[in-house]
Amino acid sequence: MKNQNNAASKGSIVAGVLAPHPPHLVYAENPPQNEPRAEGGWEELRWGYERLRKSLSSEDFDVIIVHTPHWRTVVGHHLLAVPHFKDLSVDPVFPHLFRYNYDLKVDVELAEMIAAEGQSAGLQTSLMRNPKFRVDYGTIISCHLSHPTWDKPIVSISSNAAADYFSTDVGQQEMIALGHATRAAIEKSGRRALLLASCSLSHRHFTEEPQIPEDMTYEHIYNHNQYLWDMRMLKMMRAGESRRVIAEMPDFTDQAISETRAGCLTWLIAAMNFPTTPATVHAYGTVIGTGNAVVEWRM
Amino acid sequence: MSTPKEKQQPQIGFVAGFIVPGLPQPLLAPEQSPGWGRVRQAFDILRERLDALKPDVLVIYSTQWPSVLGHQIQADPRPQGVHVDHEFHDLGTMEYNFPVHVPYADAYIGCGKERGLHMRRVCFKGFPIDTGSLVALGLLNPDNRIPCTLVSSNMYSDRAETIVLGKAARDAAQKQKLRAVAIASTALSNRLWTKPMPPKNDAISSQKDDEWNRKLLEILAQGRLEDVAQLARQFAREAHADSKLKAIWWLSAALGSSNDFRGEVLAYEALYGTGAAVVELRPGGVSRGEQEFDEDDVEFYRGERSVLSPSSQGQKTPAKARPS
Numbered sequence: 001m002k003n004q005n006n007a008a009s010k011g012s013i014v015a016g017v018l019a020p021h022p023p024h025l026v027y028a029e030n031p032p033q034n035e036p037r038a039e040g041g042w043e044e045l046r047w048g049y050e051r052l053r054k055s056l057s058s059e060d061f062d063v064i065i066v067h068t069p070h071w072r073t074v075v076g077h078h079l080l081a082v083p084h085f086k087d088l089s090v091d092p093v094f095p096h097l098f099r100y101n102y103d104l105k106v107d108v109e110l111a112e113m114i115a116a117e118g119q120s121a122g123l124q125t126s127l128m129r130n131p132k133f134r135v136d137y138g139t140i141i142s143c144h145l146s147h148p149t150w151d152k153p154i155v156s157i158s159s160n161a162a163a164d165y166f167s168t169d170v171g172q173q174e175m176i177a178l179g180h181a182t183r184a185a186i187e188k189s190g191r192r193a194l195l196l197a198s199c200s201l202s203h204r205h206f207t208e209e210p211q212i213p214e215d216m217t218y219e220h221i222y223n224h225n226q227y228l229w230d231m232r233m234l235k236m237m238r239a240g241e242s243r244r245v246i247a248e249m250p251d252f253t254d255q256a257i258s259e260t261r262a263g264c265l266t267w268l269i270a271a272m273n274f275p276t277t278p279a280t281v282h283a284y285g286t287v288i289g290t291g292n293a294v295v296e297w298r299m
Numbered sequence: 300m301s302t303p304k305e306k307q308q309p310q311i312g313f314v315a316g317f318i319v320p321g322l323p324q325p326l327l328a329p330e331q332s333p334g335w336g337r338v339r340q341a342f343d344i345l346r347e348r349l350d351a352l353k354p355d356v357l358v359i360y361s362t363q364w365p366s367v368l369g370h371q372i373q374a375d376p377r378p379q380g381v382h383v384d385h386e387f388h389d390l391g392t393m394e395y396n397f398p399v400h401v402p403y404a405d406a407y408i409g410c411g412k413e414r415g416l417h418m419r420r421v422c423f424k425g426f427p428i429d430t431g432s433l434v435a436l437g438l439l440n441p442d443n444r445i446p447c448t449l450v451s452s453n454m455y456s457d458r459a460e461t462i463v464l465g466k467a468a469r470d471a472a473q474k475q476k477l478r479a480v481a482i483a484s485t486a487l488s489n490r491l492w493t494k495p496m497p498p499k500n501d502a503i504s505s506q507k508d509d510e511w512n513r514k515l516l517e518i519l520a521q522g523r524l525e526d527v528a529q530l531a532r533q534f535a536r537e538a539h540a541d542s543k544l545k546a547i548w549w550l551s552a553a554l555g556s557s558n559d560f561r562g563e564v565l566a567y568e569a570l571y572g573t574g575a576a577v578v579e580l581r582p583g584g585v586s587r588g589e590q591e592f593d594e595d596d597v598e599f600y601r602g603e604r605s606v607l608s609p610s611s612q613g614q615k616t617p618a619k620a621r622p623s
Binding site for chain 2: 071089132
């Protein structure tokens with residue numbers, strides 16, 4: 001939503017994106033920031049991200065807010081709160097694919113506002129102010145693939161482990177509250193925000209890879225159950241049935257071993273206030289057996 | 300039950316095994332809580348005993364280094380950098396610069412492959428070292444005199460595969476004729492407080508977890524490591540174990556899958572609600588019967604078992620599912 005009428009001082013979410021973070025996609029793009037070189041691979045997903053970027057280019061925004069599974073916390077929800085990070089990120093799981101030199105700015109004021117809104121809603125939140133902190137690769141990859149120019153500040157939110165500690169239902173309630181707090185903070189801040197849920201759908205990996213990682217003759221979904229669940233969720237998104245997505249999320253999470261366990265997608269849908277507009281699925285593809293979709297909700 | 304018999308201490312291979320917690324409080328903030336301080340003191344005692352053992356290499360399996368593609372072995376000759384814990388970033392920064400025993404790391408990779416495992420060599424500048432490994436190194440080897448290697452914890456690896464991984468560690472130490480110490484960096488119960496807890500009020504976050512922890516430690520104090528390894532699945536169900544307690548599977552296999560140890564529990568405290576134990580296990584106790592078993596092969600890893608397609612057993616993904 002562009003600023004209209006009296007909305008000049010009221011912030012808004014311009015779009016929400018399911019933006020998965022397989023490092024393979026950055027590896028295959030060969031950006032200058034990443035050290036390993038590839039011959040290509042995973043084109044459907046990469047071209048889906050291209051379509052997303054083209055779509056987003058028509059909309060201006062001030063900040064990217066990303067909820068990431070690879071910064072897992074137990075004691076509440078943590079947010080980056082250091083203005084600038086610059087370092088080398090080596091993926092601890094796929095170091096041969098992702099060694100990325102990042103240089104990013106953080107919207108600390110907005111992070112503080114989200115943390116405060118969360119506290120007001122009864123959530124435990126804390127701000128990460130250690131300048132030596134290594135930004136997780138989920139944040140970096142989703143931001144790079146969605147907006148590779150890095151000319152916007154970001155806010156990165158950790159994934160609280162409530163789903164693991166209690167149940168997927170409890171975890172989901174926690175993320176719905178966090179989504180509402182995020183939306184409230186955005187509106188108070190006056191920012192136009194792009195939201196990224198940095199997660200896959202089904203998430204069972206192969207535990208071996210071919211000698212050439214980008215050899216696409218090896219790439220397929222891990223099992224048919226995962227494929228069916230992924231399609232079911234995407235069908236609901238395309239139909240604008242986001243409340244049904246939330247309703248079925250605990251079963252999906254448990255039965256498809258989904259990365260939605262981290263709460264990213266629930267947070268996103270709650271922050272967008274359960275949109276009924278159909279989502280645009282820019283791509284669906286697999287990465288070492290996991291199901292990944294690039295999905296955009298335009299607000 | 301087999302007849303009890305005295306066993307001699309080995310001169311090569313694994314000469315001791317330690318269980319240590321992986322959270323950063325004993326390294327970065329032992330003064331904030333009496334319990335954290337006692338864990339730190341236990342680490343100090345263990346460090347002195349480690350020095351007396353004069354090992355050639357420390358082999359650290361850390362539950363905080365997850366892997367997906369097989370088993371990763373740190374083989375960078377000199378990892379260096381800084382690390383900030385993802386949860387407890389307010390406690391400070393861990394700087395590191397330590398030597399890796401590369402010949403051992405390579406031998407471990409080779410021995411793992413011989414046992415059917417997918418082993419991966421890690422040697423990348425800037426590779427992030429996990430909190431658990433750094434706590435063990437920082438408190439047991441602070442002057443970096445003893446070279447080490449680090450072993451990842453594969454998130455899909457269950458008991459049989461992890462046992463084989465432990466045996467490969469043992470093979471490599473014996474093949475290289477090295478005196479090695481195996482270190483399992485793991486919590487017992489792993490239920491952190493979910494709200495901020497003043498350090499001085501720290502306690503095990505569940506009485507049930509506490510009772511299970513104490514039962515395990517009672518058995519470990521008797522040197523019955525393999526019995527604890529066999530209890531791991533039940534413990535994991537009951538007490539929210541750290542990574543299914545798979546570090547104990549690895550440790551027991553590395554040390555020979557037996558109960559003939561002299562065990563000593565040097566500390567048992569809460570670290571932010573988790574069960575943190577510092578335990579020393581030295582070969583040379585009385586054998587209490589060796590009952591190693593698993594539903595799968597405990598000597599050679601034959602790949603993921605497909606419960607849907609028995610005929611595909613022994614094949615490995617992703618190769619099994621080539622497009623036809």
